[in-house]
Amino acid sequence: MTTTIDIDSLDWNKSGGLLPAVVQDADSLRVLMLGYMDRQALQATCATRQVTFFSRSRNRLWTKGETSGNTLELVAIETDCDSDALLVRARPRGPTCHLGRASCFVDAPHDVMAALDALVASRVDAPADASYTARLFAGGVRRIAQKVGEEGVETALAAVAEGDGALLGEAADLLYHLVVLLRARGLGWADVQRVLAARAGAASGG
Numbered sequence: 001m002t003t004t005i006d007i008d009s010l011d012w013n014k015s016g017g018l019l020p021a022v023v024q025d026a027d028s029l030r031v032l033m034l035g036y037m038d039r040q041a042l043q044a045t046c047a048t049r050q051v052t053f054f055s056r057s058r059n060r061l062w063t064k065g066e067t068s069g070n071t072l073e074l075v076a077i078e079t080d081c082d083s084d085a086l087l088v089r090a091r092p093r094g095p096t097c098h099l100g101r102a103s104c105f106v107d108a109p110h111d112v113m114a115a116l117d118a119l120v121a122s123r124v125d126a127p128a129d130a131s132y133t134a135r136l137f138a139g140g141v142r143r144i145a146q147k148v149g150e151e152g153v154e155t156a157l158a159a160v161a162e163g164d165g166a167l168l169g170e171a172a173d174l175l176y177h178l179v180v181l182l183r184a185r186g187l188g189w190a191d192v193q194r195v196l197a198a199r200a201g202a203a204s205g206g
Contacts, residue, residue, distance in 0.1 A: 005042070005046065005077055005078070005079065007039055007042055007043065009083060010042075010079060010083050010084070011082065011083045011084040012038075012039065014084045015084065017038050017039070018036040018037065018038055018054060018056075019036065019037050019038075019042075019084060019085060019086050020034060020035075020036055020085050020086070021034070021035050021036060021037045021053065021085075021086040021087075021088050022034055022085070022086070022087050022088065023035065023051060023072060023088045023089075023090055023096070024087060024088065024089050024090070025089075025090070025091070025092060025103075025110065026075035026076065026089040026090055026091050027091065027111075027114045027115075027117070027118055027190070028110040028111045028112075028114045028115045028118070029110055029111050029114065030102065030103055030108050030109065030110030030111075031103060031105055031108045032072070032090070032092060032096040032097075032102070032103045032104065032105075032108075033096050033097070033103070033104040033105075034104070035051075035053035035064075036053055036054050036056060037052070037053055037054055037086060038054040040054070040061055041053050041054045041061050042086070044061060044063070045074055045077070045088070046074070046077070048063075049073060049074040050063050050064070050065075050071055050072070050073065050074065051063070051064050051071075051072035051073075051074055051088055051090050052064070064096075065093065065094070068094070068098075069093075069094060070092065070093060070094030070095055070096065071092075071093045071094070072088075072090040072091070072092055072093075072096065073090055073091045073092075073093060074088065074089075074090050075089045075090055075091060076088075076089040077089070113175065113179070113189050114189055114190070116175075116176065116179055116189075117179050117182075117183070117188050117189035117190070119133075120133055120176075120179050120180055120183050121183055121188065123137065124137055124183055124184075133180060136177075136180050136184075137180070137183075137184060140184070141181070141184045141185060144177065144180055144181045144184050145181055147177045147180075147181075148174070148177045148178055148181050151170065151173045151174040151177050152174055154170045154173070154174075155167070155170040155171050155173075155174045157170075158170040158171075
């Protein structure tokens with residue numbers, strides 16, 4: 001993904017030397033915040049990989065998390081079609097909003113599976129008694145695979161013998177255990193998405 005950008009090609013004159021920068025969670029795709037960057041802020045962001053803005057209220061550069069510790073680690077950055085706005089994809093380390101929320105936009109949609117995958121990944125090395133997920137990891141791949149099989153059977157049975165609520169509940173259980181299995185093998189939900197995207201591309205091309 002792009003982490004460098006041709007700064008001189010951007011339209012700095014349109015808004016008085018500042019470009020709006022929409023920050024998006026690189027994994028869940030949730031919109032986290034809106035800030036503004038001048039040339040120096042963009043240069044600092046690309047050089048340090050810590051998302052940096054120009055603070056209009058303080059009239060200076062401001063690296064997200066410089067006081068709170070809740071930083072934004074740069075993953076990718078791109079411009080819009082008019083070269084006068086930026087999309088910044090980053091991984092947040094802590095809440096992005098100063099009110100302690102994940103996003104400054106309370107109801108910003110996001111990829112629930114990606115968020116689940118990130119949560120599961122954070123527990124791979126946790127002590128076995130820390131959570132159910134940690135106990136699954138401690139049991140090893142074979143035990144987790146067994147759970148996936150059990151949940152698959154329960155999902156199938158719910159589909160033919162129970163109501164929609166039961167089916168949805170079993171499907172959620174199946175997906176959770178599948179994510180744990182992927183992580184136990186060193187893989188993640190993004191890897192599955194790449195396979196699906198490749199298949200979708202092949203299908204549309206054919």
